[in-house]
Amino acid sequence: MTIDRESIAAAMGEALAPLVLKNATVLNVYTGELLESDVAIRDGIILGVGRYQGEREVDLSGRYLVPGFLDAHMHIESSMTTPARLAGEILPWGTTTVIADPHEVANVSGLTGIEYFLDEAEGLPLHIYIMLPSCVPCTPFETSGAVLGAEELLRLKGQEGVLGLGEMMDYVGVVQCDEEVHRKLAAFRDGIIDGHAPLLTGNAVQAYRLSGIATDHECSREDEVLEKLRAGFYLLVREGSAAKNLEAILRAVQKNGLGYDRLAFCTDDKHLEDISREGHISHNIRRAIGFGVPAVQAYRMATLNPAQIYGLRQLGAIAPGCRADLVVLDDLERVKIHSVYCGGKLVSERGSAERLTGAPCPAALLDTVKVAPVNEQDLRLPLGRNPTPVIGLIPGQIGTSCLLEEVGQEGDCFQADRVYQKIAVVERHHASGRVGVGIVKGFSVHGAIATTVAHDSHNLIVIGDNDRDMLCAIRELCRCEGGYTLVQDGRVVDTLPLPICGLISDEEPAAVKERIADMTLEAHRMGVPEGFEPFITMSFLALPVIPEIRITDKGVFDSLHYRFIKN
Numbered sequence: 001m002t003i004d005r006e007s008i009a010a011a012m013g014e015a016l017a018p019l020v021l022k023n024a025t026v027l028n029v030y031t032g033e034l035l036e037s038d039v040a041i042r043d044g045i046i047l048g049v050g051r052y053q054g055e056r057e058v059d060l061s062g063r064y065l066v067p068g069f070l071d072a073h074m075h076i077e078s079s080m081t082t083p084a085r086l087a088g089e090i091l092p093w094g095t096t097t098v099i100a101d102p103h104e105v106a107n108v109s110g111l112t113g114i115e116y117f118l119d120e121a122e123g124l125p126l127h128i129y130i131m132l133p134s135c136v137p138c139t140p141f142e143t144s145g146a147v148l149g150a151e152e153l154l155r156l157k158g159q160e161g162v163l164g165l166g167e168m169m170d171y172v173g174v175v176q177c178d179e180e181v182h183r184k185l186a187a188f189r190d191g192i193i194d195g196h197a198p199l200l201t202g203n204a205v206q207a208y209r210l211s212g213i214a215t216d217h218e219c220s221r222e223d224e225v226l227e228k229l230r231a232g233f234y235l236l237v238r239e240g241s242a243a244k245n246l247e248a249i250l251r252a253v254q255k256n257g258l259g260y261d262r263l264a265f266c267t268d269d270k271h272l273e274d275i276s277r278e279g280h281i282s283h284n285i286r287r288a289i290g291f292g293v294p295a296v297q298a299y300r301m302a303t304l305n306p307a308q309i310y311g312l313r314q315l316g317a318i319a320p321g322c323r324a325d326l327v328v329l330d331d332l333e334r335v336k337i338h339s340v341y342c343g344g345k346l347v348s349e350r351g352s353a354e355r356l357t358g359a360p361c362p363a364a365l366l367d368t369v370k371v372a373p374v375n376e377q378d379l380r381l382p383l384g385r386n387p388t389p390v391i392g393l394i395p396g397q398i399g400t401s402c403l404l405e406e407v408g409q410e411g412d413c414f415q416a417d418r419v420y421q422k423i424a425v426v427e428r429h430h431a432s433g434r435v436g437v438g439i440v441k442g443f444s445v446h447g448a449i450a451t452t453v454a455h456d457s458h459n460l461i462v463i464g465d466n467d468r469d470m471l472c473a474i475r476e477l478c479r480c481e482g483g484y485t486l487v488q489d490g491r492v493v494d495t496l497p498l499p500i501c502g503l504i505s506d507e508e509p510a511a512v513k514e515r516i517a518d519m520t521l522e523a524h525r526m527g528v529p530e531g532f533e534p535f536i537t538m539s540f541l542a543l544p545v546i547p548e549i550r551i552t553d554k555g556v557f558d559s560l561h562y563r564f565i566k567n
Helices: 005-011 083-093 103-109 111-121 150-154 171-175 179-187 203-210 222-230 246-255 272-278 281-290 295-302 304-309 467-479 509-525 534-539
Strands: 017-028 033-042 045-050 054-059 064-067 069-074 095-100 127-132 162-168 192-195 234-238 263-266 326-331 336-342 345-349 388-393 400-405 420-426 435-441 448-451 460-464 483-488 491-497 549-552 555-558
Touching (some): 017 326, 069 281, 083 111, 083 281, 083 345, 111 127, 171 179, 222 246, 234 246, 263 281, 281 295, 295 304, 388 549, 420 467, 420 549, 435 549, 435 555, 448 534, 460 467, 460 534, 467 483, 467 491
Parallel strands (some): 017 064, 095 127, 127 162
Antiparallel strands (some): 017 033, 064 326, 326 336, 336 345, 388 400, 420 460, 448 460, 483 491, 549 555
């Protein structure tokens, strides 16, 4: 908006503002005060906070007015819906801005996937900013559908909506001075660079911060929280569907008498049905208040703090010159949302959501599941020793334990049962025929469960207690061009197709939510313990940068020592 005489006159109270929100209790995030005020708005920008008259007035007596919420780090793909449709789901929860890292679609389809998200974001009431994926592939220990080096990323640097470099997961490459990793860091050092370094400690933390990385969203222990804050990192406080570190971070901060100014909320990976049940960033705020965080500080972590971290100077506050992204609350402590304004326009009232449509999906993002024929021989797992390495699941966490246990066998091969089950990752981008096979403990499914959502390279991952059902699940995902599937006794129980990159549905969110809810219940009926979200838990078992043990299409991987494990 151009600051002209009309704007100044309205700010001075000498002329009517086009829109005035009257008599609200306004949260000033700069001072921590709650003040009864009017907010004058023109062309989506706040002209002033005080006493104003407007051409149109909305009386907010008895209600609170706070800045729109920002999600400091998230993957749109984890909602399994398009950016436009996701906007319609999270705007009613007060989230008006997301900072998205599209490394899921990038790992499948490279720059085409990122450009699709940028195109889709244009014209939406939800503000979508992009952090360019730094690790495509995540590591050299897996096979992705694309490879993005510094040269490719620089093509999008400076484009409207691009803020910086996304989470640098290859922390080994950072501290060991990998040439290509540092080429990317150098290219984006003039902006913001996100981090991802679970359990990194000692001098490695110092070197990681020295490299220009500013944030981390993987803290899970008190010592890790303190070490990273002391090194100057901003910590992103995450409450997703599978990974949750809000309690660990807040407890560490409170126990040690630290402030909240270096913290910001994020969701990272959150499914539609969890958003519908809990909310979005509003859930983080409510949880933080429940843990004893003063309400003003909790709202700052959702507004001013992330805006300042990412250099979004017009966001995160209710003040002159800020964008009029505003949330009207009936209750401050319970985060009870009445209505939401984005750019001064009412976009949701009492949970209503406008149906939003975006850019057409490029053909290059379809038909991406290319799997060579897989047979029972490919799923055999010879046991070189017993006890043997096993992936141990941890309820409520995406981390795993590396176990050494006695498992069942038939001849010289592993034999799955209800305790120890077979897990396989099938390369699905280039039809190479490569299959990594291992053992997982704690899933307990009777039959097979499979998906092409397998962070971060998104190959096809399957878990089962028998090879016949596992092969049936693999064939079903090839048939539907990716998605989720459940198989039992040689029969497909249910399937959710995700035809866009094998990650995203082309259906309406309501249909996706209903299908996921039904399939989750069915997975638990088939034996998956209640402590696990079946598909999300499985999707992270292929991510080799999360401790302690993972599996990729190249085999079982020791994530602590960055080496493959032999049975």
